[in-house]
Amino acid sequence: xxxSQLLLELVLVGIAFGALYSLAALGxxxxxxxxxxxxxAHGAIGMFTAFVAYQLGVVGGWPAPLxxxxxxxxxxxxxxIMERFTLRPLRERPVLTRVIVTLGWLLVLQSAAGLIWRDxxxxxxxxxxxxxxxxxxxxxxxxxxLANIIVAGGLAVGxxxxxxxxxxxxxxxxxxxxxxxxxxxxxxxxxxxxxxWIIGSLxxxxxxxxxAPLTTLxxxxxxxxxxEALGAALIGGLTSLGWTFAGGILLGVAQSLLSxxxxxxxxxxxxVLTLAVILAVLLLRREVRTLAISTAGGEGLG
Amino acid sequence: xxxxVRTQTPAASPRNSSHGTKVAQLTRGALDNGxxxxxxxxxxxxxxxxxxxxxxxxxxxxxxxxxxxxxxxLTGYVGQVSLCQASFMGLGGFLIGALMGHYGWSYWxxxxxxxxxxxxxxxxxxxxxxxxxxxxxxxVTLSLAxxxxxxxxxxxxxxxxxxxxxxxxxPSFLGISLESDGAWLYRVIxxxxxxxxxxxxxxxxxxxxxxxxxxxxxxxxxxxSGVPVVAMKLLAFGIAASLAALAGALYxxxxxxxxxxxxxxxxxxxxxxxxxxxxxxxxxxxxxGGIFYIVFPQILLxxxxxxxxxxxILGAGLILQMITxxxxxxxxxxxxxxxxxxxxxxxxxxxxSVNEEGDGHAxx
Numbered sequence: 001x002x003x004s005q006l007l008l009e010l011v012l013v014g015i016a017f018g019a020l021y022s023l024a025a026l027g028x029x030x031x032x033x034x035x036x037x038x039x040x041a042h043g044a045i046g047m048f049t050a051f052v053a054y055q056l057g058v059v060g061g062w063p064a065p066l067x068x069x070x071x072x073x074x075x076x077x078x079x080x081i082m083e084r085f086t087l088r089p090l091r092e093r094p095v096l097t098r099v100i101v102t103l104g105w106l107l108v109l110q111s112a113a114g115l116i117w118r119d120x121x122x123x124x125x126x127x128x129x130x131x132x133x134x135x136x137x138x139x140x141x142x143x144x145x146l147a148n149i150i151v152a153g154g155l156a157v158g159x160x161x162x163x164x165x166x167x168x169x170x171x172x173x174x175x176x177x178x179x180x181x182x183x184x185x186x187x188x189x190x191x192x193x194x195x196x197w198i199i200g201s202l203x204x205x206x207x208x209x210x211x212a213p214l215t216t217l218x219x220x221x222x223x224x225x226x227x228e229a230l231g232a233a234l235i236g237g238l239t240s241l242g243w244t245f246a247g248g249i250l251l252g253v254a255q256s257l258l259s260x261x262x263x264x265x266x267x268x269x270x271x272v273l274t275l276a277v278i279l280a281v282l283l284l285r286r287e288v289r290t291l292a293i294s295t296a297g298g299e300g301l302g
Numbered sequence: 303x304x305x306x307v308r309t310q311t312p313a314a315s316p317r318n319s320s321h322g323t324k325v326a327q328l329t330r331g332a333l334d335n336g337x338x339x340x341x342x343x344x345x346x347x348x349x350x351x352x353x354x355x356x357x358x359x360x361x362x363x364x365x366x367x368x369x370x371x372x373x374x375x376l377t378g379y380v381g382q383v384s385l386c387q388a389s390f391m392g393l394g395g396f397l398i399g400a401l402m403g404h405y406g407w408s409y410w411x412x413x414x415x416x417x418x419x420x421x422x423x424x425x426x427x428x429x430x431x432x433x434x435x436x437x438x439x440x441x442v443t444l445s446l447a448x449x450x451x452x453x454x455x456x457x458x459x460x461x462x463x464x465x466x467x468x469x470x471x472x473p474s475f476l477g478i479s480l481e482s483d484g485a486w487l488y489r490v491i492x493x494x495x496x497x498x499x500x501x502x503x504x505x506x507x508x509x510x511x512x513x514x515x516x517x518x519x520x521x522x523x524x525x526x527s528g529v530p531v532v533a534m535k536l537l538a539f540g541i542a543a544s545l546a547a548l549a550g551a552l553y554x555x556x557x558x559x560x561x562x563x564x565x566x567x568x569x570x571x572x573x574x575x576x577x578x579x580x581x582x583x584x585x586x587x588x589x590x591g592g593i594f595y596i597v598f599p600q601i602l603l604x605x606x607x608x609x610x611x612x613x614x615i616l617g618a619g620l621i622l623q624m625i626t627x628x629x630x631x632x633x634x635x636x637x638x639x640x641x642x643x644x645x646x647x648x649x650x651x652x653x654x655s656v657n658e659e660g661d662g663h664a665x666x
Contacts, residue, residue, distance in 0.1 A: 038437050086621050099437060101624050103571050107617025114610035227445050268453025275445040282438055
């Protein structure tokens with residue numbers, strides 16, 4: 001018999017994890033909607049950002065807030081560099097070409113991190129929020145878990161308002177609907193794409209910084225978070241911010257509940273679950289399917 | 303038998319070409335065949351001249367050329383992208399290890415069985431591809447690669463021999479022990495690789511290949527023209543997966559062992575990167591790519607800290623390739639060959655060159 005307290009704790013842990021999947025997924029959706037590119041390097045950007053913060057804050061002993069700010073500046077700059085120098089020149093080319101460029105960046109970031117910090121798991125990630133926690137009705141919730149939920153939720157709401165109300169956000173939505181029409185309306189498509197990549201990479205960086213203390217800081221574990229993020233983004237049909245956020249939470253809770261079956265469940269069980277969710281969404285969700293078909297003409301390899 | 307690979311699609315070949323073009327094509331075909339034959343002769347002679355260690359390196363390069371050829375089939379011919387080819391390769395190797403280790407099967411029985419099983423696995427992976435293309439397929443295959451990394455190769459003890467991987471006794475071939483005779487080990491792998499490649503190339507030149515090209519270039523048009531799209535797509539996935547598994551089978555034969563770390567998701571992305579850099583429609587590209595993938599890390603062997611450098615070069619190369627020359631190194635070679643023949647055959651071959659270059663640019 002499973003105690004309701006254990007169940008509740010697992011759900012809370014799942015939400016704290018899932019909120020970060022959601023955050024990463026929001027960045028993917030923002031970039032996809034504005035520029036049509038699925039960023040496979042999203043997790044890798046988060047990983048590298050977490051390592052930059054580790055280098056400054058843990059190895060260098062800098063104050064944590066300063067390390068965090070500089071790491072996030074790196075993430076933003078990296079997003080801009082990716083867009084400006086490797087994706088903008090390919091705007092007229094098939095979508096798949098540009099997606100393959102992001103796979104190239106995944107390899108570059110992962111191997112560069114391996115060259116600089118070695119492929120080991122002995123790195124102590126920078127703790128941004130204390131691990132100690134508050135007790136809420138018999139449950140202990142770590143401040144860092146609480147912070148994840150608050151930061152991710154706040155950023156999601158902020159992003160939604162930004163896209164609806166701000167001129168740049170409206171321009172982003174216009175560009176995602178029709179780049180050529182947006183250009184006719186006088187929208188600077190280059191600037192809008194660059195901003196989407198900068199904000200998207202920032203979200204990836206924040207995810208990496210918050211996730212590193214909860215998992216292992218190495219060159220692989222954060223890089224492959226991109227699969228969970230893509231799964232959440234697919235649940236949102238790669239368009240809906242609300243459903244994307246819910247999708248991330250759902251994945252996090254489902255993965256967390258898996259440990260009900262056996263406490264020492266292998267990592268692989270999580271991947272089985274994620275793959276099952278991705279396949280189910282792809283085959284059942286009509287928007288995603290039509291999306292695959294409608295872009296098929298332009299994205300073919302031939 | 304010819305083992306030329308052209309960027310040109312059958313449908314795009316000029317039908318009303320002038321006499322000069324035909325001559326150019328004939329000579330060009332002859333040149334391609336001649337080069338292929340010369341490369342084969344040199345490859346064979348290498349086994350009599352090289353020291354054991356360089357020969358083993360060359361053997362492994364051949365193995366990876368077969369793995370890369372699986373991407374040439376799937377991406378170059380059919381226009382589908384897979385991010386789990388290294389997983390198929392590993393699955394092939396691990397299955398052989400398990401069949402030999404658990405049941406005492408001979409390698410020569412275990413290898414074809416493993417390749418057949420992975421063929422079915424490839425068809426299964428191809429099933430979602432019937433409805434999905436490109437982006438979504440990349441997501442599915444990447445999550446499959448992670449599933450293989452973290453579950454199949456990490457947790458299934460029957461398959462991974464309690465996480466130790468497998469070490470096998472290399473079998474004999476016609477009475478020659480491949481365990482002790484490195485030159486024959488190389489020759490056997492060379493023969494198997496050449497036979498597999500020729501078999502696929504023959505398939506490509508026939509109805510199957512024409513269907514693949516038609517599907518790649520315009521799927522709906524192909525379907526309305528009576529191409530059995532479903533069967534042809536699944537066949538392509540099966541063949542690509544089984545070619546990767548064959549590479550895995552040759553890998554365990556060459557190395558005498560398999561471990562999971564060689565076949566993780568990064569390896570899959572690396573394989574795609576090499577294939578794209580070399581040109582996804584080009585067989586010579588696959589061979590050159592295989593040589594780079596094996597030889598370059600050997601240079602780094604004495605500097606363990608620099609091991610990720612291979613991946614860095616591949617990632618950066620992939621990005622640069624996409625920006626500068628989408629048809630890959632193989633495509634560049636062919637473009638150079640086309641220019642050569644344009645000069646030899648005068649203006650009459652210009653039509654053909656335009657066709658080929660135009661098509662080459664469409665690659666990826």
